[in-house]
Amino acid sequence: MNHTLSVALFATIVAAGTGIAQSEKPKEDFKPSELNQPGQQYPQVNSQGYVRFRVEAPQAQSVSASLGLGGQRGGTTLSKDEDGVWMGTTSGPLDEGFHYYRLTIDGGTFNDPGAKNYYGSIRWESGIEIPASDRDFYALKDVPHGRVEQILFPSPSTKTSRRAFVYTPPGYGKDPAKRYPVLYLQHGWGEDETAWTNQGHANLIMDNLIAEGKIRPFIIVMTYGMTNDVRMGGLASFDVKPFQTVLINELIPYVDKNYLTLADQPHRGMAGLSMGAMETKTITMNNIDVFSHIGLFSGGTISANEIQDKDAFKSKVKYVFVTCGSKENPQSLKPASDSLEEMGVKSGYYVSPGTAHEFLTWRRSLYHFAQTAFQD
Amino acid sequence: MNHTLSVALFATIVAAGTGIAQSEKPKEDFKPSELNQPGQQYPQVNSQGYVRFRVEAPQAQSVSASLGLGGQRGGTTLSKDEDGVWMGTTSGPLDEGFHYYRLTIDGGTFNDPGAKNYYGSIRWESGIEIPASDRDFYALKDVPHGRVEQILFPSPSTKTSRRAFVYTPPGYGKDPAKRYPVLYLQHGWGEDETAWTNQGHANLIMDNLIAEGKIRPFIIVMTYGMTNDVRMGGLASFDVKPFQTVLINELIPYVDKNYLTLADQPHRGMAGLSMGAMETKTITMNNIDVFSHIGLFSGGTISANEIQDKDAFKSKVKYVFVTCGSKENPQSLKPASDSLEEMGVKSGYYVSPGTAHEFLTWRRSLYHFAQTAFQD
Numbered sequence: 001m002n003h004t005l006s007v008a009l010f011a012t013i014v015a016a017g018t019g020i021a022q023s024e025k026p027k028e029d030f031k032p033s034e035l036n037q038p039g040q041q042y043p044q045v046n047s048q049g050y051v052r053f054r055v056e057a058p059q060a061q062s063v064s065a066s067l068g069l070g071g072q073r074g075g076t077t078l079s080k081d082e083d084g085v086w087m088g089t090t091s092g093p094l095d096e097g098f099h100y101y102r103l104t105i106d107g108g109t110f111n112d113p114g115a116k117n118y119y120g121s122i123r124w125e126s127g128i129e130i131p132a133s134d135r136d137f138y139a140l141k142d143v144p145h146g147r148v149e150q151i152l153f154p155s156p157s158t159k160t161s162r163r164a165f166v167y168t169p170p171g172y173g174k175d176p177a178k179r180y181p182v183l184y185l186q187h188g189w190g191e192d193e194t195a196w197t198n199q200g201h202a203n204l205i206m207d208n209l210i211a212e213g214k215i216r217p218f219i220i221v222m223t224y225g226m227t228n229d230v231r232m233g234g235l236a237s238f239d240v241k242p243f244q245t246v247l248i249n250e251l252i253p254y255v256d257k258n259y260l261t262l263a264d265q266p267h268r269g270m271a272g273l274s275m276g277a278m279e280t281k282t283i284t285m286n287n288i289d290v291f292s293h294i295g296l297f298s299g300g301t302i303s304a305n306e307i308q309d310k311d312a313f314k315s316k317v318k319y320v321f322v323t324c325g326s327k328e329n330p331q332s333l334k335p336a337s338d339s340l341e342e343m344g345v346k347s348g349y350y351v352s353p354g355t356a357h358e359f360l361t362w363r364r365s366l367y368h369f370a371q372t373a374f375q376d
Numbered sequence: 377m378n379h380t381l382s383v384a385l386f387a388t389i390v391a392a393g394t395g396i397a398q399s400e401k402p403k404e405d406f407k408p409s410e411l412n413q414p415g416q417q418y419p420q421v422n423s424q425g426y427v428r429f430r431v432e433a434p435q436a437q438s439v440s441a442s443l444g445l446g447g448q449r450g451g452t453t454l455s456k457d458e459d460g461v462w463m464g465t466t467s468g469p470l471d472e473g474f475h476y477y478r479l480t481i482d483g484g485t486f487n488d489p490g491a492k493n494y495y496g497s498i499r500w501e502s503g504i505e506i507p508a509s510d511r512d513f514y515a516l517k518d519v520p521h522g523r524v525e526q527i528l529f530p531s532p533s534t535k536t537s538r539r540a541f542v543y544t545p546p547g548y549g550k551d552p553a554k555r556y557p558v559l560y561l562q563h564g565w566g567e568d569e570t571a572w573t574n575q576g577h578a579n580l581i582m583d584n585l586i587a588e589g590k591i592r593p594f595i596i597v598m599t600y601g602m603t604n605d606v607r608m609g610g611l612a613s614f615d616v617k618p619f620q621t622v623l624i625n626e627l628i629p630y631v632d633k634n635y636l637t638l639a640d641q642p643h644r645g646m647a648g649l650s651m652g653a654m655e656t657k658t659i660t661m662n663n664i665d666v667f668s669h670i671g672l673f674s675g676g677t678i679s680a681n682e683i684q685d686k687d688a689f690k691s692k693v694k695y696v697f698v699t700c701g702s703k704e705n706p707q708s709l710k711p712a713s714d715s716l717e718e719m720g721v722k723s724g725y726y727v728s729p730g731t732a733h734e735f736l737t738w739r740r741s742l743y744h745f746a747q748t749a750f751q752d
Contacts, residue, residue: 037498037499037500038498038499038604039498055484056483056484056485057481057482057483057484057486058482058483058484059437059438059482059483060436060437060481060482060483060484061435061436061437061482062435084483105433105436105481105482105484105486106433106434106435106436106437106481106482107432107433107434107435107436107460108431108432108433108434108436108481108489109432109489110433110481110486110487110489111486111487111489113484113485113486113487113499116500117493117500122413122414122415123413123414123489124413124492124493140528140536140537141537142530142537145527145528145529145537147525147526147527148525148526149523149524149525149526150523150524150525150526150579151521151523152516152521152583153521154518160516161516161517161518161521173549176552203526207528228414
């Protein structure tokens with residue numbers, strides 16, 4: 001397995017969009033986005049998924065809003081009203097779920113002061129949420145809650161203390177004899193270790209699944225995948241090795257020493273979204289003695305014909321799960337998954353209905369992965 | 377003790393400034409601020425503490441930067457160069473330490489896309505750091521690190537799960553028989569439960585003090601003080617009671633049940649900065665059966681003549697520590713502290729040299745409080 005990830009695959013991914021469809025006049029039932037800063041009335045979302053922006057900048061010459069990763073999807077041009085306030089509504093409804101966006105004001109890029117910020121595109125972006133029909137599975141509910149613990153672990157290879165977040169299930173630690181499987185869960189390009197809890201609600205997804213008795217509780221570890229020295233287009237130069245060293249030689253031993261883990265290959269998994277999925281594929285296939293569970297969310301597949309030592313893979317890898325949104329390239333998932341099953345490796349796949357290369361796809365991917373992984 | 381905090385005191389506090397002094401021409405040794413977003417070259421800081429801003433907005437008519445809480449301290453007007461880039465330098469050096477700031481672009485308020493954001497003034501503000509001469513005490517070092525754990529605790533009184541962050545010292549939990557004192561530590565007006573770790577580096581201050589053997593390790597709990605429904609000027613309407621209920625009836629029992637605390641009054645303290653200090657004063661004086669250690673950072677004092685039942689106070693309260701910056705009203709600290717000592721209550725005070733009502737004052741306040749609290 002070489003360390004260079006596929007440029008073609010990444011190009012496919014960044015082209016996948018936010019999915020603004022053309023539509024009729026929006027219904028006038030707009031409400032403040034649930035991701036607004038406290039007390040802020042704008043941006044607003046209506047029941048169809050249209051977004052309305054409002055920006056105060058009375059002397060500005062032009063204001064627009066761009067949606068999607070890096071703002072690469074089309075602008076909504078705002079118009080100035082008599083009070084000097086800029087208003088604008090998307091030309092159609094957006095897909096359900098979370099979207100990054102940014103404002104362009106007089107030719108400069110800024111965030112919307114009304115919205116909270118989320119790290120994506122190697123910067124803190126504005127975020128907006130179109131309430132999803134199935135949002136209950138990642139809602140904050142009155143159930144026992146696990147913790148999200150920030151650790152700073154020593155990293156001799158990068159000569160610093162590095163940050164990771166560790167999700168521990170409700171009740172963790174009450175019984176020191178109870179130990180848990182561990183999933184190492186990676187963000188995508190432009191994001192960092194804050195993404196899976198901030199944008200992804202990974203902790204709430206787990207809390208809710210555990211409260212419903214739907215899964216075997218496990219620990220999730222999230223750290224920075226060192227993806228962001230690679231700017232758009234320069235992915236061919238990405239070398240997974242420095243991150244692999246941090247993960248395998250530094251983070252995993254630290255977690256196994258400091259948490260109540262089942263510290264062995266059969267109970268250790270890795271999953272990731274987008275570029276994090278590519279990292280997952282490369283690192284797990286390089287290290288089947290370390291990981292038994294593999295999850296690739298919107299970042300490729302593993303097919304039987306890619307596996308050189310099939311006997312080793314079959315004896316070590318217990319589960320491979322591949323997912324993407326229905327607006328990505330879902331047709332690739334089943335053949336790959338089937339080829340593994342035929343080979344004798346347990347595999348599954350999931351297609352998120354009505355979503356593209358965005359976080360609702362990945363919230364759902366984690367939700368389904370968690371219910372099918374670590375079964376023994 | 378009534379629940380209304382002092383309006384006059386708050387007015388004093390918001391008037392305290394960032395302290396831009398007039399000076400000569402700045403030295404041309406500007407470097408990117410350490411709080412910049414990854415890869416961003418601006419804003420920059422020079423060795424004297426001047427700040428230089430750079431904003432791209434080629435069609436804008438006017439761009440300025442305002443420093444301090446709510447941007448209430450004077451603007452630095454930026455000028456457009458031939459390339460359409462706006463540049464500007466503060467008229468003098470800023471105080472050492474952390475400052476909030478914001479941009480005004482064509483009459484609208486935005487954050488600087490170059491800088492990271494910090495929650496203050498009921499919004500995420502831009503932040504800049506002037507390296508302090510004593511910055512070593514809150515630096516990220518190669519020492520054992522504690523954790524900062526996000527918990528979601530049930531709050532029947534507010535009908536939701538509320539967030540808190542819990543700092544646990546290095547090695548916490550290794551010996552289930554080892555238990556720790558607990559400090560409940562509050563942010564100021566406009567801020568929230570993220571402030572003490574993001575702006576304050578409370579976790580790093582503790583890690584470093586513990587590594588040097590300078591303190592008895594303790595747990596710190598940080599939650600939202602419910603201060604922000606009160607807008608500037610409307611503080612007379614602030615009622616501490618809802619927060620007191622959350623803290624005393626909900627958070628403390630949850631922490632004592634779920635952490636290895638010394639779950640008794642002699643090992644429980646409360647401290648806060650600015651409006652959080654006022655909350656601390658009110659809540660601790662209402663609840664001397666709950667708290668024995670009190671820290672007021674830039675938010676008033678406790679004097680013997682304010683204490684109605686002196687015998688009860690003497691028998692319960694083990695330590696009162698008051699602090700502020702030398703540019704605030706430091707003359708009030710010693711008389712108050714002395715009056716407690718004369719009464720027979722252990723007390724101390726600290727004045728942060730060269731700082732105003734800002735976070736370097738409070739980092740130093742915590743540093744000194746931690747070394748003198750929980751001594752038995």
